[in-house]
Amino acid sequence: MADFSSRLLRWYDVNGRKDLPWQHPRTPYRVWLSEIMLQQTQVVTVVSYFERFVAALPTLPALAAVPLDDVLALWSGLGYYSRARNLHRSAQICVAGHNGDLPRDFAALVALPGIGRSTAGAILAQAFGLRFPILDGNVKRVLTRVHGIAGWPGSRDVEDQLWKCAEVYTPGERVADYTQAIMDLGATVCTRARPRCDACPVQNACVAFRDVATAELPTRKPARLLPLKTTVMMLLRDPRGRLLLERRAPAGIWAGLWSLPEASDEASARSMIASAHGERADRAWRALPMFSHGFTHFRLDVTPIEFSIESNAIAEADDRRWLFPAEAAALGLPAPVRRLIAQLT
Secondary structure (H helix, E strand, O other): OOOHHHHHHHHHHHHOOOOOHHHOOOOHHHHHHHHHHOOOOOHHHHHHHHHHHHHHOOOHHHHHHOOHHHHHHHHOOOOOOHHHHHHHHHHHHHHHHOOOOOOOOHHHHHOOOOOOHHHHHHHHHHHHOOOOOOOOHHHHHHHHHHHOOOOOOOOHHHHHHHHHHHHHHOOOOOHHHHHHHHHHHHHHOOOOOOOOHHHOOOHHHOHHHHOOOOOOOOOOOOOOOOOEEEEEEEEEEOOOOOEEEEEOOOOOOOOOOEEOOEEOOHHHHHHHHHHHHOOOHHHOEEEOOOEEEEOOOOEEEEEEEEEEOOHHHOOOEOOEEEEOHHHHOOOOOOHHHHHHHHHHO
């Protein structure tokens, strides 16, 4: 496999993706933003979010200067919101301690919130042309199959093997192109399902292809039953049709986002409204269809209930607002809450 990188670069010259928006121009800020967005998210989804984000916040100092609410609103629907919070905090750290730029030093990069070893390597390779390996999900899949490495890639021993491979194969020249090439190979050819082995530039050296084992590699993460949680979301409507929204706590799921008031069950919801409204809560309410939302570590079943109340029954505060549904759309909202509110309009 001595010519692994040269084969990959020749393939990239003909087949690689060279028109992604963060490649033109390929600045450190744009590379960093794209790498954070691409964590846990496919390119086809990221492109429109990236373009909207950089149109509103074209530079790192611009990102650092706006309130977190603005960042979360731009991120709304992309999920994994800790990425947006880390992005905002990292920008502020760079303005305060790195002259408003991303550092070129590996240790300084991985010290920033939300930047791990692979993301730092991708930034240094693609933005600065420095020789650093990467090991995102696509690269793990390619190297696991090429070397026939069994075991879940998230385990320490398997990941250590993959990092050694990534280090060996990363060339000293055209490192930015190589980094994009191996990600592209995993994303477009060496896919998890139905890989296009006939189009692979390293097919004749691939253990998984030789052993007809592409369906088994990479080894899937051991399955576990996700716990189920339930909640009631209250759509409180005033006579003008406005909704009551509350900012969530700074920790936990959807931290810092705007959402709907919640209760543990329907009886608690009615009791809360009755207490705030000063009258029986069952005079003007209707249940909406329940829905489920999956998180990494659990599944959430949501029962929405719409109540009609007087707006003066619950006063506004810093973390509580009465807004029309169209106004709410401008805030950072969790994706299922955004969809629920959209149904009202």
